[in-house]
Amino acid sequence: MQCSWKAVILLALASIAIQYTAIRTLTSKPFQLCPVPSPQNCGLLGGPETESPIEGRAGCDDYPYFSFNTSRKTHIMVLATTRSGSSFVGQLLNQHADIFYLFEPLYHVQTTLIPRLSHSRNAADRRVMLGASRDLLRSLYGCDLYFLESYIKPVPANHTTDKLFRRGASRALCSQPVCDAFGPSDANVEEGDCVKRCAALNMTLAADACREKRHVAIKVVRVPEIGDLRALVEDPRLNIKVIQLVRDPRGILSSRIETFRDTYRLWRIWRATGRRPYNLDLSQLTMVCEDFLSSVSTGLSHPHWLKGKYMLVRYEDLSRNPLLKTMEIYDFLGLPMDKSVEEWIQANTRGSTELSAKHKYGTVRDSAANAESWRLKLSYDMVEYTQATCQKVLHQLGYKAVKSAEELKNMSLSLVQDKTFVPFS
Ligand SMILES: *[C@@H]1O[C@H](CO)[C@@H](O)[C@H](O)[C@H]1NC(C)=O
Numbered sequence: 001m002q003c004s005w006k007a008v009i010l011l012a013l014a015s016i017a018i019q020y021t022a023i024r025t026l027t028s029k030p031f032q033l034c035p036v037p038s039p040q041n042c043g044l045l046g047g048p049e050t051e052s053p054i055e056g057r058a059g060c061d062d063y064p065y066f067s068f069n070t071s072r073k074t075h076i077m078v079l080a081t082t083r084s085g086s087s088f089v090g091q092l093l094n095q096h097a098d099i100f101y102l103f104e105p106l107y108h109v110q111t112t113l114i115p116r117l118s119h120s121r122n123a124a125d126r127r128v129m130l131g132a133s134r135d136l137l138r139s140l141y142g143c144d145l146y147f148l149e150s151y152i153k154p155v156p157a158n159h160t161t162d163k164l165f166r167r168g169a170s171r172a173l174c175s176q177p178v179c180d181a182f183g184p185s186d187a188n189v190e191e192g193d194c195v196k197r198c199a200a201l202n203m204t205l206a207a208d209a210c211r212e213k214r215h216v217a218i219k220v221v222r223v224p225e226i227g228d229l230r231a232l233v234e235d236p237r238l239n240i241k242v243i244q245l246v247r248d249p250r251g252i253l254s255s256r257i258e259t260f261r262d263t264y265r266l267w268r269i270w271r272a273t274g275r276r277p278y279n280l281d282l283s284q285l286t287m288v289c290e291d292f293l294s295s296v297s298t299g300l301s302h303p304h305w306l307k308g309k310y311m312l313v314r315y316e317d318l319s320r321n322p323l324l325k326t327m328e329i330y331d332f333l334g335l336p337m338d339k340s341v342e343e344w345i346q347a348n349t350r351g352s353t354e355l356s357a358k359h360k361y362g363t364v365r366d367s368a369a370n371a372e373s374w375r376l377k378l379s380y381d382m383v384e385y386t387q388a389t390c391q392k393v394l395h396q397l398g399y400k401a402v403k404s405a406e407e408l409k410n411m412s413l414s415l416v417q418d419k420t421f422v423p424f425s
């Protein structure tokens with residue numbers, strides 16, 4: 001079946017409209033949700049997939065029922081951007097015995113829908129991506145992990161896959177009964193060991209594990225701002241609590257330059273030569289600041305739909321005072337913080353170098369004392385440029401601008417101003 005971009009966008013828009021109507025009219029009774037027509041069915045990517053529509057996914061009738069028990073679960077969302085410390089916050093939830101945690105499932109939506117445009121600002125792309133993302137999140141919060149399968153490539157056979165993105169970051173997916181490789185005494189399984197030693201992931205078992213846990217937490221870095229989530233937050237079948245994690249954009253920039261070496265190559269050239277390349281992609285910076293600004297402005301203006309459901313956390317505050325901040329987070333969630341969370345914090349933030357050396361993804365490496373280490377890595381003109389671009393959001397979040405290279409490099413002077421963001425309750 002052939003299908004043009006226009007048709008896909010129309011489908012997506014239509015599904016958003018249907019969703020909105022559904023949300024308005026449905027009560028919190030268990031219901032059947034018809035999935036969005038999967039773009040895979042109509043060869044969106046134009047590649048070899050075009051000829052092989054996936055069987056059994058086109059019609060609503062083929063889709064399993066699922067229901068939500070709103071009185072029971074808290075649906076936690078860590079809303080962040082890459083390199084803002086979201087893995088760290090994710091771990092604070094992942095360690096809790098009652099929480100089923102998923103690490104960035106929207107990765108699969110993006111790689112399927114807009115594989116080449118990882119930072120697309122195109123309004124149509126964005127709408128398609130958001131519509132699909134909301135549907136997927138809604139399903140995942142209901143522990144319907146099969147829904148994710150339409151975005152995994154190759155499509156899982158017999159509900160089994162070894163391609164789930166960062167499976168090893170989720171404790172429940174690395175322990176019994178989902179994975180038999182480790183016993184209950186293996187408290188902290190390394191992500192790499194999990195991927196190596198566990199058999200392919202049985203999505204049925206994973207979904208059962210999700211249902212067993214009292215709460216579900218999902219880390220999301222591919223939703224630009226909180227306003228995009230309003231339909232989910234207002235969905236009466238869900239009980240969403242959003243923890244929005246922000247970080248000094250200068251720190252994000254520095255961390256991305258180190259981590260995403262290809263994408264941020266020109267920024268490295270700027271740093272090395274002292275000259276800004278003419279073809280530098282400035283949107284890599286402006287997008288972070290614009291999204292933070294609109295998100296935080298929305299969150300802090302206390303709209304009725306976010307009442308009791310929104311908490312803003314600065315990564316730097318968490319780094320300085322991890323235990324206290326984590327208690328505040330659990331307070332906001334209305335959950336008791338358990339011992340394993342506290343132990344994890346102790347083990348991972350008190351300069352235990354042995355552990356930190358092993359953590360590839362910077363959960364540890366980037367925390368605590370390192371929150372301001374970007375100041376020693378960025379040149380003054382890069383910092384000056386960032387400050388000019390992100391002036392409003394720096395001010396809003398309480399990050400101080402520097403006026404000279406000396407001030408930038410003088411670490412006895414913190415650039416993080418004391419600022420309290422009280423959860424809106
Ligand atoms: C929902 O959860 C509550 C509390 O765990 C339980 O008592 C109730 O039976 C559940 N309802 C359904 C329909 O599963």
Ligand SMILES: *[C@@H]1O[C@H](CO)[C@@H](O)[C@H](O)[C@H]1NC(C)=O
Binds near residue numbers: 157158
């Ligand atoms: C899926 O299960 C069926 C029936 O058990 C089996 O015949 C088939 O080989 C399995 N497919 C894969 C890819 O394992």
Ligand SMILES: *[C@@H]1O[C@H](CO)[C@@H](O)[C@H](O)[C@H]1NC(C)=O
Binds near residue numbers: 158160202204
């Ligand atoms: C996955 O687990 C379910 C539930 O235990 C089981 O029925 C099914 O056979 C498993 N699938 C595979 C492919 O092993």
Ligand SMILES: *[C@@H]1O[C@H](CO)[C@@H](O)[C@H](O)[C@H]1NC(C)=O
Binds near residue numbers: 406410412413
């Ligand atoms: C660094 O800042 C502190 C506090 O403002 C100041 O006392 C000190 O002289 C500065 N050091 C340098 C080398 O400028």
